[in-house]
Amino acid sequence: MSSNKLTNLSPIIGIFFLITGAILIAGYFTDPASAKPINLYAGSGFALFGLLMCFGGKLLKRGA
Amino acid sequence: MQLHVTDYLIIAAYFAFVIAVGFLIKKKIHTSNDFLNSSRSIPLWITSLAFISANLGAQEVLGMVASGAKYGIMTVHFYWVGAIFAMVFLGIFMMPFYYGSKARSVPEYLFLRFDEKTRALNAVTFAVMTVFSSGISLYALAKLLEVILHWDFNLSILIAAGIVMAYTFLGGLTSAVYNEVLQFFLIVLGLSPLVIVALQDAGGWDNIKTQLAPQFTHAWKYLGDTADNPMGIHYSSLLFGLGFVMSFGYWCTDFLVVQRAMIARNLNSARQTPIMAAIPKLFMPLIVVLPGVIAITLMHPSLAAKGYSIPQAADGGRDYTMTLPSLIAHYYPNGLLGVGITALIASFMSGMAGNVTAFNSVFTYDIYQAYIAKGKPDRHYLFIGKFITVAGVLFSIGTAYIAKSFNNINDFLQLVFSFVNGPLFATFLLGMFWKRTTSHGAFSGLLGGTIAAAITHGLTIAEGKGGWISPAFTIGSGMAQAFIVAGVSWIANFVITIIVSLFTTPKPDEALKGLVYSLTPKAATEEKLVWWKRPAPIGWLLIGLTLLLNWIFF
Numbered sequence: 218m219s220s221n222k223l224t225n226l227s228p229i230i231g232i233f234f235l236i237t238g239a240i241l242i243a244g245y246f247t248d249p250a251s252a253k254p255i256n257l258y259a260g261s262g263f264a265l266f267g268l269l270m271c272f273g274g275k276l277l278k279r280g281a
Numbered sequence: 282m283q284l285h286v287t288d289y290l291i292i293a294a295y296f297a298f299v300i301a302v303g304f305l306i307k308k309k310i311h312t313s314n315d316f317l318n319s320s321r322s323i324p325l326w327i328t329s330l331a332f333i334s335a336n337l338g339a340q341e342v343l344g345m346v347a348s349g350a351k352y353g354i355m356t357v358h359f360y361w362v363g364a365i366f367a368m369v370f371l372g373i374f375m376m377p378f379y380y381g382s383k384a385r386s387v388p389e390y391l392f393l394r395f396d397e398k399t400r401a402l403n404a405v406t407f408a409v410m411t412v413f414s415s416g417i418s419l420y421a422l423a424k425l426l427e428v429i430l431h432w433d434f435n436l437s438i439l440i441a442a443g444i445v446m447a448y449t450f451l452g453g454l455t456s457a458v459y460n461e462v463l464q465f466f467l468i469v470l471g472l473s474p475l476v477i478v479a480l481q482d483a484g485g486w487d488n489i490k491t492q493l494a495p496q497f498t499h500a501w502k503y504l505g506d507t508a509d510n511p512m513g514i515h516y517s518s519l520l521f522g523l524g525f526v527m528s529f530g531y532w533c534t535d536f537l538v539v540q541r542a543m544i545a546r547n548l549n550s551a552r553q554t555p556i557m558a559a560i561p562k563l564f565m566p567l568i569v570v571l572p573g574v575i576a577i578t579l580m581h582p583s584l585a586a587k588g589y590s591i592p593q594a595a596d597g598g599r600d601y602t603m604t605l606p607s608l609i610a611h612y613y614p615n616g617l618l619g620v621g622i623t624a625l626i627a628s629f630m631s632g633m634a635g636n637v638t639a640f641n642s643v644f645t646y647d648i649y650q651a652y653i654a655k656g657k658p659d660r661h662y663l664f665i666g667k668f669i670t671v672a673g674v675l676f677s678i679g680t681a682y683i684a685k686s687f688n689n690i691n692d693f694l695q696l697v698f699s700f701v702n703g704p705l706f707a708t709f710l711l712g713m714f715w716k717r718t719t720s721h722g723a724f725s726g727l728l729g730g731t732i733a734a735a736i737t738h739g740l741t742i743a744e745g746k747g748g749w750i751s752p753a754f755t756i757g758s759g760m761a762q763a764f765i766v767a768g769v770s771w772i773a774n775f776v777i778t779i780i781v782s783l784f785t786t787p788k789p790d791e792a793l794k795g796l797v798y799s800l801t802p803k804a805a806t807e808e809k810l811v812w813w814k815r816p817a818p819i820g821w822l823l824i825g826l827t828l829l830l831n832w833i834f835f
Contacts, residue, residue, distance in 0.1 A: 226305070234466070240619075250287075260616075
């Protein structure tokens with residue numbers, strides 16, 4: 218089993234949270250039932266976490 | 282609770298991603314070792330989060346919030362007395378034997394250390410327990426979705442089981458482990474906003490302490506007398522029953538969690554896995570205990586204007602199990618509601634997938650390969666592993682319907698599991714740290730401990746349960762009864778194993794190298810690592826932090 222490629226799945230997890238964050242933010246602006254500030258804050262938090270999962274590893278490697 | 286398109290989109294995204302993970306990993310699965318054991322190739326951060334997530338099933342999430350509401354801050358004992366010490370012990374003292382012996386499962390370690398009959402007893406009971414646990418998870422998920430969202434029970438069972446089957450069949454253990462990591466983040470991030478908003482609504486921790494009886498906000502102060510605390514427990518049975526027997530029995534011997542550490546890339550990572558997992562575990566009460574304490578505070582007359590109440594059960598009392606779903610419904614608008622529901626679904630599916638992957642490993646290695654078909658080519662075992670994954674999910678569906686038909690079967694099964702699990706840690710403790718322990722001693726101790734558990738339960742009665750031999754002793758709560766049953770069964774196993782071992786012949790020292798503490802040389806490489814990469818210093822630091830938290834919430 219080629220473990221290097223197999224184990225590098227944090228971007229996939231990141232993409233999930235980016236999409237979830239985007240859905241929450243989009244819902245805040247488009248769906249009246251979802252137009253609550255908490256959706257905007259949580260959506261932004263999710264998106265930020267998603268970005269961190271996608272690119273955090275690369276940034277750490279560059280820093281090292 | 283009414284879901285909108287935003288909520289459905291989030292749930293659909295989650296389902297799509299867990300299956301996508303299965304498809305991505307499928308390409309890398311070539312051997313039975315890849316499928317059942319991840320070829321011991323998983324990095325430390327993944328094994329650590331999977332280790333904690335395998336335990337973060339629905340029973341844990343819903344159950345701990347419910348206990349928080351019922352017993353208050355005392356529920357943290359499951360973490361700060363139970364889990365942390367056992368996880369640190371596993372990492373420092375036990376993983377070298379599990380990992381170093383090259384055993385592929387916990388029952389296989391028992392085979393190497395003792396003999397076939399001890400392995401068979403452990404493998405068969407574990408396999409049966411995991412299938413039933415998986416089915417109960419499935420039943421509880423479908424029941425919850427039926428109650429809160431009015432979704433069709435049968436459809437919920439089929440969808441949840443189908444998704445778990447898809448990703449475990451495609452990617453085996455690796456797929457389950459990666460999805461557990463996704464589920465961990467989803468549960469933590471999905472429930473964090475709830476804690477923040479609800480805590481603010483309850484007036485913060487200071488107001489909670491003012492509104493609630495002091496027994497609900499002190500972890501230790503009222504444990505001197507069983508009549509003084511809502512759990513009806515004395516600190517001695519808490520420390521021994523929960524802190525030692527039950528927690529060490531679960532965290533150190535249950536293959537479902539230990540398996541996550543056994544697939545790490547090397548011995549040091551395997552040892553670090555439970556210790557790294559203990560860091561988030563230390564703070565998990567913020568997510569799963571605090572909401573329960575907040576819920577009970579919100580029901581105080583002074584906070585009636587907040588409009589929250591724990592739902593009523595059929596008997597007119599409070600349905601504590603519904604505390605978390607009712608908090609989600611109360612505080613989350615559409616959008617976050619979808620996240621909250623997805624987090625609940627994730628916790629159920631995580632529990633089920635963990636059971637299915639542990640079941641297929643134990644069945645394939647410890648039952649099929651050991652007794653049914655030895656010496657077959659690897660592709661045969663890969664096929665069996667996949668076949669058993671499907672069979673495990675189908676058995677779980679069957680168990681879910683059995684649980685639906687017989688109301689009391691969940692209680693009954695949990696009881697039988699506790700009879701079997703309670704004494705198990707004594708077998709491992711003696712097996713790993715006393716070279717004189719014999720195979721006959723271990724087997725007799727296990728059987729004797731299980732029988733002692735059943736007898737103790739038959740002689741004690743708590744909340745109307747037990748006392749089926751004679752209700753000779755009344756105990757304050759079901760939880761206290763569980764601690765006492767576990768304690769007695771452990772002592773029985775410990776004593777019987779020692780007595781029988783002293784009258785039977787042990788294995789020669791040569792056969793026990795790498796399996797017993799006194800006969801295993803300490804790894805020299807560990808000494809060269811910086812302190813924060815070694816399990817022991819981090820473990821001791823965590824124990825210090827745990828003691829500090831216990832002192833703060835004394």
